[in-house]
Amino acid sequence: MAETDQERTEEPTAKRLSDARAKGQIARSKELATALVLIGSAVALMLVGKQLGMAIATIMKNAFSLQREQVFDPHLMFHSIGSMLVVLVKPMAWLMVIIVVAGVLGNTLLGGIAFSWEAAAPKWSRMSPLAGMKRMFGIQALVELVKGIAKVTVIGLVVWWLFSWKFDEMLSLSMQTLPQAIASALSMLQWLFLLMTLSLLLIAAIDVPFQRWNHTKQLKMTKQEVKDEHKNSEGNPEIKSRIRRLQMEMTNRRMMADVPQADVVITNPTHYSVALKYDTDKSGAPIVLAKGVDEIAFKIREIAQYYDIPVLESPAVTRSLYHTTKIGQQIPDGLFIAVAQILAYVFQLEQFRKGRARRPHQPNNIDVPDELKY
Template sequence: MKQRIDLQFFAQEKTEKATPKKRQDTRKKGQVPKSTDVNTALILLAVFLFLFLYGKVLGNHLFSTMEHVYKEYILQDVTEHAIPAMFKELTMESVLVMLPILLIALIVGMGASMLQVGFMFTPEAIKFKLEKINPLKGLKRIFSLRALVEFLKSMLKITLVGLLASSIIWFSLDSLMLLSLKSVQDGFFEVARLTGIIGALTACLLLFLSIPDYIYQKYDHEKQIRMSKQDVKDEQKKMEGDPQIKSKRKQKQMDMAMQRMMQEVPEADVVITNPTHFAIALRYDEENMDAPVITAKGADFIAYRIKTAAKQNEVVLVENKPLARALYYQTDIGDKVPEELFKATAEVLAYVYRLKNKLV
């Protein structure tokens, strides 16, 4: 009894790698190895590189917008028609500034996801499921090993990013102390430059840290989708069909084939026998056939059924052991008689025709 329980336990243990079907099913559910750190790092890097290249253009646009606000709007009367017009104009100016940044983030984010998992459309992943709001499962996720790893990873990132930003500010402290002596525009560009350096280096640091994170996510995903030996067997049964059902289906097909074959026996010209082990039914139409055709064949019990059907339908039975054995092993149902057996078969058919002529 104990040995049986141990065998059942080992059969349920997740020791096998996921099969291609299991991988495909989990992918359809949106369960793929993916690191959000890769997306975050690439988006940050792309955005800050864009700001390095076009930040001056965007800054000038912002300054011209602010200048327009303080020169034009301050002189306008505050009315119910003026306020919507001001709001609309400021909204359009804000869109012109933010839209390129948002587009860069969107494109790079999609590219980073496709780089990790390829193109994937999984509507099943966004379906509402009650188990997703189960508080017990939520607590289990919060206090799981995975949550602990994520917490430690976040603390490591915060610490390293904080050290990096503090170091850059420390080394740039002299230029920051002189900001009060600069114009607003120069001060803005100095702060923007420093922010860009911090952002770009932080993105590079996060990208470096995302490599082990992606490796861990892949390892964890493989661990999550492992299968037990029983799971593999069940999947194979499901794909190939239950052995009992498959056996019954095969038996039914054989029965139907046997029924069709037995229907051909009454149309045969002769049945060549062994006499007990083999029986081969031949039909020959001189006008439409080049050679006699095997319409039925069988051994032992099937041979007995062929001979019984032949007797019931007055089909001639001819005993010829070598020919019966050769036809059984060298041909299939529907085949023509092989050329090397033409002579022996012709002699049998000639005998049958003579016998029929005598009866007539």
């Protein structure tokens, strides 16, 4: 049993995952990030490649057509260089924005965004040669080696297929005029680069599930760790049980202290007891002072007998009051008539004891609405 408790067989709890995230331990896929950055670069070149090429051509043209005064005057030279570089700003800005967006997506699609100073802090364990050797010959290093071989293989096959597919078209470039050949070659290279980078998604599709599985595996917990975490977050079950027991005892003592103030105690006759008080000055309806089953019910009846409080048997009304009310709460509207019959009997009984009226008949078979029957 002790060995089982030490095995990491339990899935990480929400707290475990939250703590790991705070430390910067989240699932990341380098392959997904690399693939999206390269694909973003390919898409960016296709979108702004023409403008970028035209800007470079303009710079080259202006650089080879400088006047003699511009060459020998430093101020004119820097002004000319600045004016030439301005044309590069817009296409380069779009190129960088697309690549940065692709890089951010690649690094946050798996695991989301997480900032952790703890992860950025230097750790001496990372600088240990022994720890470095373990990382070099560990399972993770083996996985990275397999991924590297897979990437080289996949990209090599894709490149071979692309060149086989476009080989005749490449040869035909020599038959075209110079400007047209350059434009066709650049267009072909853009599409070849995009298709080649798309092949990396195959590696990423395998790496992403593996990184998720590996992240969960590293955070798995032993049964004892789950128990300890539950105790720390929820409290010791034994202590909580004792606190609840003490609270219940205190509630029962306060409840029993209120029983002598009751006008009547109605019973089941043995399992349930409910003590009621009707004070017209404080409330418009009778209030439940105490209620209980079995031992508590017996104690309520015992206190009622000691203080000479009328005890009336009415099983249906007692069960209904017990299940539909709380201590200190008024009785439900649906039980007004039933309780009124009981209180009328109690008040008539009090008048009889004082010699002011005849002995009343105890009400029997008091009706309770069907929706309040238990």
